[in-house]
Amino acid sequence: MDREFLIEIMDINEKLAEAQSEAAMKEIESVVRAKQEELTDNVRRAFEQDDFEKAKEILTKMRYFSNVEEKIKLKKIPL
Numbered sequence: 001m002d003r004e005f006l007i008e009i010m011d012i013n014e015k016l017a018e019a020q021s022e023a024a025m026k027e028i029e030s031v032v033r034a035k036q037e038e039l040t041d042n043v044r045r046a047f048e049q050d051d052f053e054k055a056k057e058i059l060t061k062m063r064y065f066s067n068v069e070e071k072i073k074l075k076k077i078p079l
Helices: 003-018 022-048 052-076
Strands: none
Touching: 003 022, 003 052, 022 052
């Protein structure tokens, strides 16, 4: 996993932890959703080109964003 990607995930997680408003949560959710869409397109292209190593790398990144999406859902649920 490249360093830049991990820093991006850490930054998103920090913003999520600090988010106090619905607007802040929606902004983070929008960013994550856009990244997931971009990665979905990229993984489709990788599979079409039989580049399975690239597809594996992209799927791993997608899992990180999926985990962030799950954290967003959990944060939206009041305890």
